[in-house]
Amino acid sequence: MTIERSEPPYSTDEVGMLRAFLDHYRATIRLQAAGLTDAELDQPLAPSDLTLGGMLKHLAFVEDYWFSYHLAAHEPAPPWDTAPWDDDPDWDWHSAAGATHAELDALLAAAIERSDRFLDDALAADPELDRPVARPRSPEKGETATVRWVLVHMVEEYCRHAGHADLIRQSIDGATDV
Numbered sequence: 001m002t003i004e005r006s007e008p009p010y011s012t013d014e015v016g017m018l019r020a021f022l023d024h025y026r027a028t029i030r031l032q033a034a035g036l037t038d039a040e041l042d043q044p045l046a047p048s049d050l051t052l053g054g055m056l057k058h059l060a061f062v063e064d065y066w067f068s069y070h071l072a073a074h075e076p077a078p079p080w081d082t083a084p085w086d087d088d089p090d091w092d093w094h095s096a097a098g099a100t101h102a103e104l105d106a107l108l109a110a111a112i113e114r115s116d117r118f119l120d121d122a123l124a125a126d127p128e129l130d131r132p133v134a135r136p137r138s139p140e141k142g143e144t145a146t147v148r149w150v151l152v153h154m155v156e157e158y159c160r161h162a163g164h165a166d167l168i169r170q171s172i173d174g175a176t177d178v
Helices: 014-033 052-071 101-125 147-173
Strands: none
Touching: 014 052, 014 101, 014 147, 052 101, 052 147, 101 147
């Protein structure tokens, strides 16, 4: 598996900048998990129960949640459509235990591919970043995110977890230069 991580440009338009940072951190998370065994992906950094495998599955869910469900207004697809969220709100994290690296990385890579396609389609139809996404976040409150908010949030989501991934990876094999 080859994962390319490019550096975001110092100057480009807003969409290009947000997408470049999002792509950079998408690759960073995948690289943090690269080269580890399936058992190592299940290894948490105590006292947390976070694992790199859980992180891959969680980020696949977040990709689908924001780009497929909210931006493109698609209904949840497998495995999210039948997940027991009421029994375990962190099901995406916990259900990764025992899955292989190949399965988890493929799940995230496919979610990223779908997200990029949905974002490309949305921006081709209307390049305005301040327009609301198709599905409201809180219909009862009338709160709907904008396309800009989704992009910024996704950068924030990946950056936050990249810090977690640094700590978890170093605890597994000492790697600090990923």
